[in-house]
Amino acid sequence: MGNTHYSNAFKTVAALLQMVFLIIVIVVFSLMVNLFGRSMFTLSDVGTDSFFDSSYYTNILSNELVDLGNYLQLQGVRERSEKDTIKYKQYKMQFDEENSNLYYWYENSGNIRSNIEIENKYQKKEILDYAKSLGSYLYYDDSRISFEGNIKGKSYYFQRNILRLFQNSGENGGLIVAVDMHLPKDDGIKEAADTYYTYFPWIESGVFLGILSAMCFVLFIIYLTLATGRNDEDEKIRLYRMDYLPMEILLTVFLLYISILFAFCAKLGQRSWDIASSLILAGTLVVISDGVLLTIYLSLVRKIKADIFVSTSLLGWSVRTVKKRMRLQPYKRGTVIRMAFIIAAALFFAGEAFGRGQWWGYAGLLAEIIVAGTYILSQENQRMEILSGITEITNGNMDYKFVESDYTGECRIMAEKINNIGMGLSNAVEENLKSERLKTELITNVSHDIKTPLTSIINYVNLIKMENIQNEKIQNYVDILEKKSMRLKQLTEDLMEVSKISSGNIELEMQTINMVELIYQTGGEFNEIFEEKGLTIITRLPKEPVMIFADGSRLWRVVQNLYNNAAKYALKDTRVYVELKVEEGWAEFSMKDISEQELETAPDDLSERFVRGDESRGTEGSGLGLSIARSLTNLMGGTFEIHLDGDLFTVSIVFPCIGL
Amino acid sequence: MNRILVCDDDKEIVEAIEIYLQQEGYEILKAFDGEEAIQILEQGEVDLLIIDVMMPRLDGIHATLKIREKSSIPIIMLSAKSEDSDKILGLNIGADDYLTKPFNPLELVARVKSQLRRYTKLGNAAESGGVIYQSGGLLINDDLKEVTVDGELVKLTPIEYNILLLLMKNQGKVFSISEIYQKIWNAEAIGADNTVAVHIRHIREKIEINPKEPRYIKVVWGVGYKIDKV
DSSP: OOGGGOOHHHHHHHHHHHHHHHHHHHHHHHHHHHHHHTTSOOGGGTTOOOGGGSHHHHHHHHHHHHHHHHHHHHHTOSSOOHHHHHHHHHHHHHTOTTTOSEEEEEEETTEEEEOOOOTTTTOHHHHHHHHHHHEEEEEEETTTTEEEESOSOOOHHHHHHHHGGGTTOOTTOEEEEEEETTOOSOSHHHHHHHHHHHHHHHHHHHHHHHHHHHHHHHHHHHHHHHHTTOOSSOSOOOOOGGGGSOHHHHHHHHHHHHHHHHHHHHHHHTSOOOHHHHHHHHHHHHHHHHHHHHHHHHHHHHHHHTTOTTTTSHHHHHHHHHHHHHHHOGGGHHHHHHHHHHHHHHHHHHIIIIITOOHHHHHHHHHHHHHHHHHHHHHHHHHHHHHHHHHHHHTTOTTOOOOGGGOOHHHHHHHHHHHHHHHHHHHHHHHHHHHHHHHHHHHHHHHHHHHHHHHHHHHHHHHHHHTOOOOHHHHHHHHHHHHHHHHHHHHHHHHHHHHHHHTTOOOOOEEEEEHHHHHHHHHHHHHHHHHHTTOEEEEEOOSSOOEEEEEHHHHHHHHHHHHHHHHHHBOTTOEEEEEEEEETTEEEEEEEEEBSSOOOSOHHHHTSTTOOSOTTOOOSOOSOHHHHHHHHHHHTTOEEEEEEETTEEEEEEEEEBOOO | OOEEEEEOSOHHHHHHHHHHHHHTTOEEEEESSHHHHHHHHHHSOOSEEEEESSOSSSOHHHHHHHHHHHOOOOEEEEESOOOHHHHHHHHHTTOSEEEESSOOHHHHHHHHHHHHHHHHHTTSGGGGOSOEEEETTEEEETTTTEEEETTEEEOOOHHHHHHHHHHHHTTTOOBOHHHHHHHHHOSOOTTOOSHHHHHHHHHHHHHOSSTTSOSSEEEETTTEEEEOOO
């Protein structure tokens, strides 16, 4: 596995190197462009090392030939203008045998002009041989209209320049041009050759370096492409925050940057820069551009790797959204068609109105706006009605019904469906109530049936006790029987009460009552029971009455159950704190005691039916006391909470206060 | 010797009641449904009727209705139905007392005694003269500072007496703890406590057969205490 090659250090080095290579490529490239621009170099020159084989030479020669042509023409003119005279003198100097490495022999209509000084200078054949001996030559035979020579790239331009000279030549017309390859004289060709030999080796190695750098650059880019997002540790693709940008945005930035870059470069090109500043500028540009473009490119690569290229794109998002909508509501297709129709009509009317100024276009547009507006408003109105209906149902009015004929379109379908749901709900609730009622009835009946034999048990147990039994064992047994029968009695009564409360089968007589009064009343009922157990009640109540809205006897039942609870389960010889606090319109009654037995039950379970703090103990109490207290409190609109902290048992009841 | 008719479809309950009441020296007649009870009542002298509600043939409610057409003997209704509405129904159609099953047999005996005393001895109380306040079987003779329940003298402490007198003088009116405190102790109820409630409970324990289901001093929870006009 190539796992170890994806470390951050590797990636950083690769990123730096690719930038270095890119800079080299760019520098080489711009130099090349510069040379190409001056026609000093063409691609076909790669591999040649002689000046005379290069196209630069061809170019230079071609320029020389233009001059030569002009010179030859000027020679044939008798009356020369002043300007032409200067030119003529220049050309004469340029092509003087003393100054020029270029030799020519020109024959036209019997006239011969030449700067070649050899013996048989009128013998064409001699001349040609001489030219050949110089190395680089060109021979044009006008009678045959043929070129020969060893100069590379005899271009059309080249030929036209020569043909120009023989517009009305007679027999034996022709031109021989030759360059002394030893370049003994300091002329333009020599200068060009010097330049060429100075630069050419550099060009060659430059090209080589450029190509090598380009290859390295590509390699590093490939490496980065493979490595980005990956890590040595696992196979997961790591994404950066920018990778979650839609690819459209990234691409836009990418393209925008490139076009700005080009525009900027074009602008820069208009001015001339010296080498140093142009290098600095180009370097800066390359570094910045490479950074920006590479970042975006790698982000796109990571997107593809993580397979979020499409999913995070705007296109993907819109396709998905449209698909989802269409899938969820297939019947919405009607709406789409309607929408399309409305838009088409609107466009048509608008075109007629604003384009052609047709009065009925305006009228149609207006009519459409009115119709569409009315439709939208009416649908909106219906939707609001349905919403308020749903709110009604949610708030418990399960019998709420929409008049279906009041609604049109989708709202009607909605109304129908909601009516169905409402019906189902109210049926379910009714069913539930019915079964609760049946349960209550069953429990009540069973309780009655239990009570009759229980009466006998209690009565006869009492009778046994009255028999004055001496046997302690039997006395003990009877005591147990008595206790258990009393417990059974309590149990049946509590059971009935619970079932009544839970089935909502009780009527509350809500009235304004004074919580302080109620606590004193309760305290009066319990003080001796608490004293017997050695419990001290510490009561902290406000001096002023605390008025709440509740059913007095039910609230007494609640508080009674709490006091009973404390009396039964509080540790002997401890204090029980009873407190009533009023805070921001809420009256909170709380009772704290220390439990005798360890409490292992969750606080909420304690007020569940049949759960006692001491599940192992089998003493009095049905385990329904707290459950009854909680249910009654909730029925009266209060909240009931139990809190356990170690052995500290706290129960609190909160009711909203009412003003006096 | 008073004759008491016990009517319940459960034989064992009837027999148990018989034993308890015989021990108190009452003569017991037994019936096992409403019709039987009516027959026995027609045949001879009965001083008190204990009748169950749920019975075959004729239930306690209908039997009581029929009996009340002719007779005014005390009727104690027994029932496994413990709802307030059941009690109210029973008392409204003519029962003098209502006891829910399972009951404490001693409480039943006490109630029987109380009813019989009221039935036989009531009426001469008013003759003793003086300022008298009455609610049902509860009588206060303010001149003698005497309290009787169903003709039986009850001993109260001065504070208990004053509280009871206050409630008896203003029957039907609900007194809050602080009002009672002010009236009895003639002092502002500063940080009132359980005192009044404890006294009230003590009074109840003395004048009521079952203090948990008081006949005379009613607790209006969260409001105060009262004695109803009867």
